[in-house]
Structures are given as structure tokens and as C-alpha cells.
Amino acid sequence: MYPPSRKDFISLTLSDAHSHSYNNGKHRRQSCWRKWKQLSRLQRSLILLLLARYSYLDCSPIQASHRSGKLKSRLLRQGHMWGQLWIQILLWWSPKDQTYLFFLNLPLSWRGAMIQADQASEPPPSANGKEAAAPQAPADSADPLPLDGRTEARLEAVRDAFRHAWKGYKDYAWGHDELKPISRTFGEWFGLGLTIIDSLDTMWILGLREEFAEARDWVEKELSFDKNVDVNLFETTIRVLGGLLSTYNLTGDQLFLDKAKDIGARLMPAFKTPSKIPFSDVNIGKGTAHPPRWTSDSTLAEVTSIQLEFRELSRLTQDPQYQEVVNEVMKLVHKLPGKHDGLVPMFINTNSGQFTHKGVFTLGARADSYYEYLLKQWIQGGKTEDDLLEDYLQAVEGVKKHLVRQTGSGRLTFVGELSHTRFNPKMDHLVCFLPGTLALGAHNGLPGDHMDLAVQLMETCHQMYKQMETGLSPEIAHFNLQASDGQDIFVKPADRHNLLRPETVESLFYMYRFTKDTKYRDWGWDILESFNNHTKVPGGGYTSINNVRDIENPGPRDKMESFFLGETLKYFYLLFSDDMELLNLDKYVFNTEAHAFPIWPSPPK
Structure with missing residues (x-):
């Protein structure tokens, strides 16, 4: 007593x-x-x-209403x-x-409150029996970094966000493609459980083993590709095939490779065209493919942003057919006339194999990931494919020559669009992938001025968030080339929506990894707080919103895209993590849906 x-x-x-073992020595006891x-x-x-x-x-009532955001x-x-x-x-x-x-x-929640014991991270893979381990750090890696309270709080905030999003999906949309968090129901696109497959590797990386086990069980028992449904080749490749391959590489679980082989084989009929440029849509049950109902064209991004995934499938299965069909597409595009200093039109015809709608050049929708995949294929293949590097370098020079401008007042650097020699000072949020891609190229030995441009564009993407009342970027921003009124960015009413997109956070991750400048982490933290303030839905899930300029009523759109869990939250976690061996960028390359594939070793010279 x-x-x-x-x-x-x-x-x-x-x-x-420095030890996790129990020590009952009297000198350690403290009352x-x-x-x-x-x-x-x-x-x-x-x-x-x-x-x-x-x-x-x-205890303050700041959680009570979105109207108290500021x-x-x-x-x-x-x-x-x-x-x-x-x-x-x-x-x-x-x-x-x-x-x-x-x-x-x-652990702390994003509000700074203590997390209950049963909310903490799951035990490491070694504690879960036969579960495969995540990639290990090399033997000569440095001692673990000392625990930073703010870093751990931010990582836990990302886990909290994922748990909240996952809860909504599990409660109201389980097994379906997307959650509609406001109406507490689901949306269906292909009927393939996109949110589950897109989120698998995110759960593994975040250490959410219980949620991962639930998802794996669904993949094993419920996921079937034997169904009469048309799917989009590009979206299914980057989300489903990419998600399965990435999860296999991280876990070593054969289930995911078997499923990847199944869907990969079912997508192959898309390449049976006169030109070898694939159709945009394929019926994975019937084995038939076709272009969109309204045209015989495919978008350039669709046909040139599936290569990382099919090449990786060939590497893992030792079946060259997948790599051969996507490499043929790149060879055809490499030789095509109609480019403008490395810039490419947005559409290509599946019958003729020629560019259409020539004269329109953008790094936004329908073309963006073509440029991204030029660099990443070159990196994935061990930097041996010179045509890919040549096309990428020419494209960057074309961007700098024709599309880069600065605003008149704040001198913000942005990438606009060109339509038949007419410049349009408009930039999609999608273009915010570019700072990260430029930084990745510079890290791999490409010209230093690529990094200079990356730094400038990163600032602009940050301002697209910072200058909005909600702290969230619009889908499209327009830029003022005049110095008269002092306003750099303005947003048209139809462009004010936010879809929970990942591109800015993705680039912040690359910029921090390569510069170690903590401002990029701070900018990312501000964005995460804004997502929590204005898009988090009570009961589970996050929603896209209609108006980033209205803090009182941002207007929920009742949709949580699978990429919010598959990309946005994953890049937040990687941005805040001090573990540089966690998906080391000298060992892995990310597809355009944030799924990671190993970089192939360079052949001996």
C-alpha cells in the first residue's frame, strides 16, 4: 500500500x-x-x-462549422x-x-489532441506473421533520425486523414469505385473497386496494416475482371494495373502480381489498330476495343502514359509482349511530324497514326503526362533510351521558349497555352506536376536551369493555393500579364472548383527531397489543413468543392476521387517523412498515379 x-x-x-526492450532496473524508475x-x-x-x-x-468549438475556417x-x-x-x-x-x-x-492528431491507443499505427511487418516486408534500407544507411515531435504529428495527421477517408468509403461505398460522402452513397465508373486498388500501396506505406488486410481480402475474394464492361485504357492502366504492380513490389505478395497479369492481358486488345496507336476504350470481358463514341482519335496523354506500367509488367512476368506494344507507340510518336520545338498536339488518330487538331499546345489536360513519362521511362530503363531523353530535353526547351511567361505585378512564372500562335495565360492545376518533374530531371543530371524553373513554378503553384480564400487551388488559374492592378491570379467562375488533386503536393515532395528546404513542407502542411477545414465531411470522407473563393459556402460536389487516397495523401506522407529510404528516388520511379516501380539497373558498359 x-x-x-x-x-x-x-x-x-x-x-x-534507444532500446525497445523492457528494463526494470531500479535506477530507471522515476515517480x-x-x-x-x-x-x-x-x-x-x-x-x-x-x-x-x-x-x-x-475544447473550443472550431470543429462545429466550416464557417469558422479562418x-x-x-x-x-x-x-x-x-x-x-x-x-x-x-x-x-x-x-x-x-x-x-x-x-x-x-501520437498527435492534426488538431494536437492525443490519439487513443487503438488508433496508433499497426506493428511493423515482422509482427504480422508471413506478411512481406516493405523495402529495407541499405546496410550502410545512417542511424535512425531522432524523433521530431512536429514531424511525427504531421505524419499522424496524414494517417488520420486517410483513416477518415477510408471510414467513409468503407461505410458507404465498399467495393465500388468512388465514395459520394455527402449523400453517403457511391459512384460507379468501371465497377472495379478503384478506390481500394488505388489505395493499397498508400496503406502499406502509411503502416495501416489493418486497413490493408481488409483491402487485400477484398482483392482476393471479390475482385474479378471477368465482366462485360468498357473501361478506359489509360485510367485502368495507371490506377488498377499500376496499383497492383506497385503493391506487389512493396509487399512481395503474389496475389497482386496475378491480378496484374489478368488485367494486363485483358487490356491488350486496345492495341489492335491499323496504326498501333491504341484505342481509348476496351471491354475487358469481351476482349474488344474501340475509340470514343464521338471520334476516332485518342488523346496523346492516354496513349503515351501507359508505358511505365506495361514495361514493368513485362519485367515481372518475363513476357515481352506488353513492353513491345507500348514501346512501339513511343517510337511512332518520336518520328511524327507536327511537333513544335518538342511540344506535341493533344490528339492522335488511331487509324492514320497522325496528330490531329494541330497547332494547340498545352501541358495541361490531354497532354501533361506525355512529358512526364518521357523522363520517367528514361529513368526507369536505366538511362539508356536516348530517344526518350532527346524528346524530353527538346520539350523542355519548347516550354521555355513558347509557354513560360511572368505576371506583370508579382513576377510569378507560369506555363500558359498556345493555340495557333496565340498565347493564352491560362494554367491548369494539372500543370503543377511540372516543378517536380523538372526537379527529378535535374537530380538525374539534366541541365541546372531545369531546377531554376522548377523553383519558380513551385512558388506559383503555392500562390494558387495561398491567394484563395479557402487556401485551396482552383482547377484552372488565369494570370495577369499587365502590371496595372497588382493582381497576379484571377479565377473565372467556371474554374473555381477543387477536386482534391495531388499535383502540387507531388511537386512539393520532389522539391523537399532534393533541396531539404523546409518551406516546402510548411506549404504542404498549410494545404493539408485547408483540406481538413473545407473538404472534410463529418462521418467519413472528403469531398471536392465548387468554389475555392467562398470560405462561407465552398459548395461540396459530393465526390471523393480515388486519387485523393492513392496520390494526394501518399505524397503528403512522403513529403513529411524524414526517412529518405522510404521510396528512395534513386531506386524508384512513380507513375502518374503515384504508384512506385523499381528503377532497372543500367547494363554494364
């Missing part, structure tokens, strides 16, 4: 900071009450003040500021015995 004066307190034993009594009156007063401050922040953001920032001061108090209290590590290891 404890003496009466101490009956409400117990001793707490803490293990050594919380004794530690408290050893503090000076000033120290105790400061701690009590901080606790009171946290209690106020946690107040909420301010309080959240204050909460994190006080959180850092609290950590400093803990360091001051116990720098020698590292008692503070106990407190820093308590």
Missing part, C-alpha cells in the same frame, strides 16, 4: 530511449509525483499554464506553436534521463 499522501500516484518505468515535486514553482506554473492552454484549444486555422497554428514550447519544457525538465521521449512518442 502507498502512504495516504501518495495513494493516487503510481511509478512509471520508461525504457532507454511522476517525485519528478513534479522536484520542479521549481515557476516550472510547475508554466506547465499548468500550457495544459490550460491546450485544454482551451481542444478562426480555426489561426487557432491550429497557435496550437502547434504552443506544442513546440511544450516540447522545449519537457526537454528542460528531463534532458538527462530522456523522460520527454515518452511524451513525444504519444
Whole structure:
């Protein structure tokens, strides 16, 4: 029995900071009450003040309504500021015995509140029996970085966001393609459970083993491609084939490779065209393919942004047919007339194999990932395919020559569009993939001015968020080339929606990995907070919104795209992670849906 004066307190034993084994040595025991009594009156007063401050922040009604968005953001920032001061108090209290590590290891939600024990991350793969391990760091890797309280809080915030999105999907849309979180129902596109497949590798990377096990069980027991349904070749390749291949590479689980082989074989009829340029749509049950109902054209992005996935399928299956058909497409496009200093038109005809709608050049929708995949195929193949590198370098020079401009007031650099020699100062949010791609190229030995342009464009993409009332970017921004009114960015009413897209966060991830400039992490954190403030739906899920300029009523669109879990949240997690071996960019290349494939070793010279 404890003496009466101490009956409400117990001793707490803490293990050594660098060991997870239990240590019951007497010299390690510390009574919380004794530690408290050893503090000076000033120290105790400061701690009590901080606790009171946290209690106020946690109990405040900022969660009650989206209409308090500005107040909420301010309080959240204050909460994190006080959180850092609290950590400093803990360091001051116990720098020698590292008692503070106990407190820093308590996971935090994005609001700064403590997470319950059953909400914490699952155990590492080794604790789950036969479960395959994620990629291991090389033997000569450095010692683990010391735990950073803010870093762990941000990582846990991403896990929280994923859990919330997953809860909505599981409760109201399980097995279907997409969640409609407002109406609490589902949307169907191909009937392939897109959200599950797109999210598999994200769950693995985030360490969400329970959710991953649920998804794997569905893939094993419910996922069937033997159905009479037309699917889009491009979307199915990047989301389904890409998701399955990436998950196989991360886990080593044969189930995912078997499913990838099944869907890959069912997509092959799309390539049976007179020109070898694939049709856009294929019936995976009947084995037939066709162009869209309204045209015989395919978009350039659709036919040139499936190569990473089919090449990887050939590598894993040792069946060359998949790589051969997509390599043939790239060879044809490489030789085609109609380019403009490396820039390509948006459409290509599946009968003639020629460009159509010539004279229109953009890095936005229908063309964007062509440029991305030129570089990434070159990297994936061990930097041996010179035609891909040549086309990429010419395209970057064409972008700089014809599409890059600066605003008249703030000198923001942006990438516009060209329509028959007429320049349009319009940039899709999709174009915000470009800073990351340019940085990736520079990292792989391409000209240094690519990185200079990446830095400038990254600032512009950041401003597309920062200058909006909700802190979220519109789908399309227009830029002011004049210096008269001081406004750099304006948004037309039809372009004010936000679809939870990943491109800016993706580029922030690349920029931080290559520069270690923490401002890119801070910009990403601001975006995550804005998603939580304006798109998070009570009960589960996140929704796209209609108006990023209306903080009072952003107008939910009732749709959560699969790429929010497959790309956006994954790139947030990688941005905030200190583990540079987690999908090391010298070992992996990402497809345009954020699914990672190993870089092939270069052949000996």
C-alpha cells in the first residue's frame, strides 16, 4: 500500500530511449509525483499554464462549422506553436534521463489532441506473421533520425486523414469505385473497386496494416475482371494495373502480381489498330476495343502514359509482349511530324497514326503526362533510351521558349497555352506536376536551369493555393500579364472548383527531397489543413468543392476521387517523412498515379 499522501500516484518505468526492450532496473524508475515535486514553482506554473492552454484549444468549438475556417486555422497554428514550447519544457525538465521521449512518442492528431491507443499505427511487418516486408534500407544507411515531435504529428495527421477517408468509403461505398460522402452513397465508373486498388500501396506505406488486410481480402475474394464492361485504357492502366504492380513490389505478395497479369492481358486488345496507336476504350470481358463514341482519335496523354506500367509488367512476368506494344507507340510518336520545338498536339488518330487538331499546345489536360513519362521511362530503363531523353530535353526547351511567361505585378512564372500562335495565360492545376518533374530531371543530371524553373513554378503553384480564400487551388488559374492592378491570379467562375488533386503536393515532395528546404513542407502542411477545414465531411470522407473563393459556402460536389487516397495523401506522407529510404528516388520511379516501380539497373558498359 502507498502512504495516504501518495495513494493516487503510481511509478512509471520508461525504457532507454534507444532500446525497445523492457528494463526494470531500479535506477530507471522515476515517480511522476517525485519528478513534479522536484520542479521549481515557476516550472510547475508554466506547465499548468500550457495544459490550460491546450485544454482551451481542444475544447473550443472550431470543429462545429466550416464557417469558422479562418478562426480555426489561426487557432491550429497557435496550437502547434504552443506544442513546440511544450516540447522545449519537457526537454528542460528531463534532458538527462530522456523522460520527454515518452511524451513525444504519444501520437498527435492534426488538431494536437492525443490519439487513443487503438488508433496508433499497426506493428511493423515482422509482427504480422508471413506478411512481406516493405523495402529495407541499405546496410550502410545512417542511424535512425531522432524523433521530431512536429514531424511525427504531421505524419499522424496524414494517417488520420486517410483513416477518415477510408471510414467513409468503407461505410458507404465498399467495393465500388468512388465514395459520394455527402449523400453517403457511391459512384460507379468501371465497377472495379478503384478506390481500394488505388489505395493499397498508400496503406502499406502509411503502416495501416489493418486497413490493408481488409483491402487485400477484398482483392482476393471479390475482385474479378471477368465482366462485360468498357473501361478506359489509360485510367485502368495507371490506377488498377499500376496499383497492383506497385503493391506487389512493396509487399512481395503474389496475389497482386496475378491480378496484374489478368488485367494486363485483358487490356491488350486496345492495341489492335491499323496504326498501333491504341484505342481509348476496351471491354475487358469481351476482349474488344474501340475509340470514343464521338471520334476516332485518342488523346496523346492516354496513349503515351501507359508505358511505365506495361514495361514493368513485362519485367515481372518475363513476357515481352506488353513492353513491345507500348514501346512501339513511343517510337511512332518520336518520328511524327507536327511537333513544335518538342511540344506535341493533344490528339492522335488511331487509324492514320497522325496528330490531329494541330497547332494547340498545352501541358495541361490531354497532354501533361506525355512529358512526364518521357523522363520517367528514361529513368526507369536505366538511362539508356536516348530517344526518350532527346524528346524530353527538346520539350523542355519548347516550354521555355513558347509557354513560360511572368505576371506583370508579382513576377510569378507560369506555363500558359498556345493555340495557333496565340498565347493564352491560362494554367491548369494539372500543370503543377511540372516543378517536380523538372526537379527529378535535374537530380538525374539534366541541365541546372531545369531546377531554376522548377523553383519558380513551385512558388506559383503555392500562390494558387495561398491567394484563395479557402487556401485551396482552383482547377484552372488565369494570370495577369499587365502590371496595372497588382493582381497576379484571377479565377473565372467556371474554374473555381477543387477536386482534391495531388499535383502540387507531388511537386512539393520532389522539391523537399532534393533541396531539404523546409518551406516546402510548411506549404504542404498549410494545404493539408485547408483540406481538413473545407473538404472534410463529418462521418467519413472528403469531398471536392465548387468554389475555392467562398470560405462561407465552398459548395461540396459530393465526390471523393480515388486519387485523393492513392496520390494526394501518399505524397503528403512522403513529403513529411524524414526517412529518405522510404521510396528512395534513386531506386524508384512513380507513375502518374503515384504508384512506385523499381528503377532497372543500367547494363554494364
